[in-house]
Amino acid sequence: MIDARLITLRVFARCGTIGATAELTGYSPSAVSAQLRELQRVLGMQLLTKDGRGVRLTATGRFLVAGSDALIAQWESLRAVAMEAGDQVQPRLGLGGFSSAAAQLLAPLAATLRSTRPQLEVQVLEADPARCFDLLVAERIDLAVIVAMQSDTYGEDDPRFEQRVLLDDPLDVIVPADHPLASRETATLEELASEPWITEAAGSTYHSLFTAAFTAVGLTPRIAHEAVEWETHIAFVGAGLGIGLLPRLAPLHGAENVVRLRITGKARPTRRIVVAARRGSLASPLIQESIDILQANANRILTARLEEDL
Amino acid sequence: MIDARLITLRVFARCGTIGATAELTGYSPSAVSAQLRELQRVLGMQLLTKDGRGVRLTATGRFLVAGSDALIAQWESLRAVAMEAGDQVQPRLGLGGFSSAAAQLLAPLAATLRSTRPQLEVQVLEADPARCFDLLVAERIDLAVIVAMQSDTYGEDDPRFEQRVLLDDPLDVIVPADHPLASRETATLEELASEPWITEAAGSTYHSLFTAAFTAVGLTPRIAHEAVEWETHIAFVGAGLGIGLLPRLAPLHGAENVVRLRITGKARPTRRIVVAARRGSLASPLIQESIDILQANANRILTARLEEDL
DNA sequence: TCGATCATGCACTAATTCTGCAGGGTTATC
DNA sequence: GATAACCCTGCAGAATTAGTGCATGATCGA
Numbered sequence: 001m002i003d004a005r006l007i008t009l010r011v012f013a014r015c016g017t018i019g020a021t022a023e024l025t026g027y028s029p030s031a032v033s034a035q036l037r038e039l040q041r042v043l044g045m046q047l048l049t050k051d052g053r054g055v056r057l058t059a060t061g062r063f064l065v066a067g068s069d070a071l072i073a074q075w076e077s078l079r080a081v082a083m084e085a086g087d088q089v090q091p092r093l094g095l096g097g098f099s100s101a102a103a104q105l106l107a108p109l110a111a112t113l114r115s116t117r118p119q120l121e122v123q124v125l126e127a128d129p130a131r132c133f134d135l136l137v138a139e140r141i142d143l144a145v146i147v148a149m150q151s152d153t154y155g156e157d158d159p160r161f162e163q164r165v166l167l168d169d170p171l172d173v174i175v176p177a178d179h180p181l182a183s184r185e186t187a188t189l190e191e192l193a194s195e196p197w198i199t200e201a202a203g204s205t206y207h208s209l210f211t212a213a214f215t216a217v218g219l220t221p222r223i224a225h226e227a228v229e230w231e232t233h234i235a236f237v238g239a240g241l242g243i244g245l246l247p248r249l250a251p252l253h254g255a256e257n258v259v260r261l262r263i264t265g266k267a268r269p270t271r272r273i274v275v276a277a278r279r280g281s282l283a284s285p286l287i288q289e290s291i292d293i294l295q296a297n298a299n300r301i302l303t304a305r306l307e308e309d310l
Numbered sequence: 311m312i313d314a315r316l317i318t319l320r321v322f323a324r325c326g327t328i329g330a331t332a333e334l335t336g337y338s339p340s341a342v343s344a345q346l347r348e349l350q351r352v353l354g355m356q357l358l359t360k361d362g363r364g365v366r367l368t369a370t371g372r373f374l375v376a377g378s379d380a381l382i383a384q385w386e387s388l389r390a391v392a393m394e395a396g397d398q399v400q401p402r403l404g405l406g407g408f409s410s411a412a413a414q415l416l417a418p419l420a421a422t423l424r425s426t427r428p429q430l431e432v433q434v435l436e437a438d439p440a441r442c443f444d445l446l447v448a449e450r451i452d453l454a455v456i457v458a459m460q461s462d463t464y465g466e467d468d469p470r471f472e473q474r475v476l477l478d479d480p481l482d483v484i485v486p487a488d489h490p491l492a493s494r495e496t497a498t499l500e501e502l503a504s505e506p507w508i509t510e511a512a513g514s515t516y517h518s519l520f521t522a523a524f525t526a527v528g529l530t531p532r533i534a535h536e537a538v539e540w541e542t543h544i545a546f547v548g549a550g551l552g553i554g555l556l557p558r559l560a561p562l563h564g565a566e567n568v569v570r571l572r573i574t575g576k577a578r579p580t581r582r583i584v585v586a587a588r589r590g591s592l593a594s595p596l597i598q599e600s601i602d603i604l605q606a607n608a609n610r611i612l613t614a615r616l617e618e619d620l
Numbered sequence: 621t622c623g624a625t626c627a628t629g630c631a632c633t634a635a636t637t638c639t640g641c642a643g644g645g646t647t648a649t650c
Numbered sequence: 651g652a653t654a655a656c657c658c659t660g661c662a663g664a665a666t667t668a669g670t671g672c673a674t675g676a677t678c679g680a
Contacts, residue, residue: 001313001353018627031669033628038668043311043389045398053626053677060396067388074384078377079353086370088355328658341638343659348637363646363657 005039013065069159076280094141096132100249101145148272163274167298171245171269188265196224196242213269315349323375379469386590404451406435406442410559411455458582473584477608481555481579487567498575506534506552523579
């Protein structure tokens with residue numbers, strides 16, 4: 001209901017280049033360029049200035065984008081409450097999430113919604129957390145399941161989003177099957193500190209989790225290799241290159257030469273998985289129901305783990 | 311920036327029929343029909359139901375319209391503040407007002423703006439107060455100069471509008487040139503109560519002013535004739551059909567056979583002339599400047615009258 | 621200086637949106 | 651109870667708008 005061009009401007013405000021905005025919104029770069037030019041014409045405001053080979057928001061543009069947060073939230077809220085009041089049906093729902101979330105939480109959600117609301121068009125996009133926020137702003141998705149980041153660009157009080165905790169997913173350690181600890185069920189970080197480690201690149205979410213966990217016990221382990229996908233981590237570990245952390249939600253896919261151990265002791269790294277939505281949209285019955293389903297699935301996973309641990 | 315279809319829905323909420331909405335917004339009836347159908351499709355809400363030969367808002371529709379007041383106001387405010395912050399220029403300004411206001415206040419304003427902001431496209435629409443509010447909602451105009459109505463559909467606290475008093479325009483009495491009182495400068499309502507009167511139709515603004523003024527002094531004069539335009543009032547009076555009220559702002563146009571007298575005494579009917587804008591838009595520099603010019607013109611008129619009265 | 625990166629303008633095309641008219645249903649009038 | 655008046659809607663066609671893909675120009679880093 002808010003002009004698509006304003007949404008485009010908001011996406012641009014986040015990624016800074018026309019090209020990235022185009023990729024994120026699904027338009028071509030020329031379309032984005034034309035939209036923003038048109039927006040400036042209609043509003044009679046100069047929102048962009050040339051900056052090197054790119055463009056940059058003017059002060060007015062930044063102001064407008066900042067102020068539009070409340071506008072978007074108000075619209076989302078209005079729509080949501082109207083939906084609830086009128087018992088109406090939303091025609092489309094976009095979901096986003098990173099790989100293991102997409103597999104373990106979003107897929108069941110989509111399946112449930114498919115059966116309970118057959119005429120609802122559900123679209124699931126696998127995307128990393130940062131991109132999920134971008135997609136939320138771009139209105140490509142309505143819900144995102146992400147790993148909460150402690151001090152990232154998106155605080156919990158961001159005026160654009162609202163978040164709900166789904167579950168705390170502990171990180172296990174994976175070791176080669178022929179590793180001395182492989183026969184154990186559990187291990188402590190202290191026991192593992194001297195091993196060669198495989199992590200994600202510095203600056204990534206899991207690297208931060210990794211270092212935070214070890215600094216909590218006063219250790220700084222050696223990072224031997226870096227990988228992005230869990231599949232790669234597992235392969236590296238299986239090849240004996242080192243050991244690594246693996247979230248409980250991430251499956252081993254029956255890798256024969258790798259063993260997963262629970263981490264015990266003082267420091268137990270976990271990742272917090274939350275669901276995020278555009279601020280104001282939580283009142284929508286469809287959003288609410290989806291979050292409830294996600295929450296139920298998360299709880300099912302948690303209780304299954306508890307039973308498993310007994 | 312707010313979707314045009316929502317604006318259309320808001321206009322429909324005011325006038326109740328597709329045809330009137332079309333006339334007010336400048337679309338054809340089929341376009342309005344299609345827009346509202348499309349709006350319902352996009353939102354997944356049923357906003358309208360058939361009602362006899364027309365259509366009617368559903369509860370959801372009314373809810374959405376009511377809630378959109380705040381949304382529109384917020385957008386207007388955001389745009390206005392961004393305009394002010396960025397020293398930008400609005401490309402278009404729409405002005406509306408009833409006949410004498412259009413002539414005496416809007417025309418000078420438009421002329422001033424033409425010279426101070428040559429590239430601004432100014433459009434003036436003459437329309438009665440009720441229609442002015444409709445046009446404000448339809449975003450055809452941005453400012454309306456109207457007669458404040460004591461207990462009309464638009465209270466001063468309407469969430470859609472904001473109003474500023476421009477001036478209180480006293481009502482004079484006009485009598486035929488051969489009337490016994492024609493040589494006088496002033497008259498009281500008591501002196502005039504027994505005359506045959508010419509007013510607007512019952513229910514109109516001026517009829518209300520008329521009866522309110524006389525009931526204040528405990529009299530109920532006889533209404534002999536009814537007229538809509540001031541021109542007609544003057545012609546009726548000139549023809550000796552009776553006497554009538556005429557706002558100070560409304561010119562006699564050199565009617566030779568009619569004399570204008572000031573009303574003195576306890577009850578002096580006046581009409582309050584105010585300028586109205588969509589709520590939130592007052593912060594816009596252009597709107598603000600326009601109101602200032604209107605106010606200055608109003609004051610000029612008032613001081614000119616004071617000098618004239620000396 | 622060369623290549624890479626970005627944005628923008630242009631010609632063309634696709635999609636949307638509007639108009640005018642015809643048609644069907646509903647209310648008021650005689 | 652026929653008739654007229656009124657109101658909305660659907661459809662074909664037209665006009666406007668919006669998007670794509672490529673070419674161009676401008677800037678930055680190597």
